[in-house]
Amino acid sequence: MTPPGTIAIETRGLTRNFRRFTAVDEVSFQVERGEVFGLLGANGAGKTTTIRMLTGLLRPSRGEAWVVGVPVHSSPEKVKRQLGYMSQRFSLYEDLTVGENLTFFGGVYGLPGSEIRQRKEELLDLFDLDGLADRITSSLPTGHRQRLALASALIHKPQLLFLDEPTGGIDPRSGRCRYDRHGDHPLHG
Numbered sequence: 001m002t003p004p005g006t007i008a009i010e011t012r013g014l015t016r017n018f019r020r021f022t023a024v025d026e027v028s029f030q031v032e033r034g035e036v037f038g039l040l041g042a043n044g045a046g047k048t049t050t051i052r053m054l055t056g057l058l059r060p061s062r063g064e065a066w067v068v069g070v071p072v073h074s075s076p077e078k079v080k081r082q083l084g085y086m087s088q089r090f091s092l093y094e095d096l097t098v099g100e101n102l103t104f105f106g107g108v109y110g111l112p113g114s115e116i117r118q119r120k121e122e123l124l125d126l127f128d129l130d131g132l133a134d135r136i137t138s139s140l141p142t143g144h145r146q147r148l149a150l151a152s153a154l155i156h157k158p159q160l161l162f163l164d165e166p167t168g169g170i171d172p173r174s175g176r177c178r179y180d181r182h183g184d185h186p187l188h189g
């Protein structure tokens with residue numbers, strides 16, 4: 001038995017129907033804190049739908065899910081500030097600058113202005129986006145955009161980060177080098 005508090009995610013029989021179609025069918029799993037957990041499946045397997053339920057964006061049809069101790073099946077609003085979510089489709093406002101996107105997401109998560117300014121500096125540095133704060137997001141190459149999306153998802157230092165197919169265009173080697181140089185990973189900061 002794992003003691004309470006060490007479990008990041010637990011689902012029991014999590015199910016989502018869209019009319020008569022079952023997109024997620026009785027999914028049960030457990031993820032411990034500190035664990036990196038991957039959902040693998042073919043296109044349409046139900047990965048994004050599962051993540052949307054775990055992040056409180058979509059109500060399960062049946063079943064239960066606890067995320068960082070919060071029962072998201074009954075209290076989806078309570079979990080949102082604890083989580084970062086880099087979604088598969090939408091993650092950034094294309095017509096805002098890099099800096100404005102970070103400020104916007106800091107505001108969404110309720111950070112005070114002083115903390116937003118500090119986190120912006122840290123994240124621009126960590127993700128090698130220094131000097132790009134005033135660039136319009138739509139003008140960035142894909143890899144930079146993905147890094148900015150990741151930075152935006154981490155601005156409030158979430159306990160748990162959901163990444164839905166985040167690797168398109170990103171350079172894993174440069175990302176890893178940056179974490180090593182700083183001696184920590186953004187998730188454990």
Ligand SMILES: Nc1ncnc2c1ncn2[C@@H]1O[C@H](COP(=O)(O)OP(=O)(O)OP(=O)(O)O)[C@@H](O)[C@H]1O
Pocket residue numbers: 018023041042043044045046047048049050088
């Ligand atoms: N809002 C919705 N209304 C109706 N059907 C939906 C809705 N959202 C998802 N589906 C359907 O549910 C199934 C699972 O979709 P989902 O996006 O969760 O899959 P996925 O595993 O993330 O796929 P991909 O690898 O393509 O991202 C698909 O058949 C999809 O068409």
Ligand SMILES: [Mg+2]
Pocket residue numbers: 047048049088164
């Ligand atoms: Mg998906």
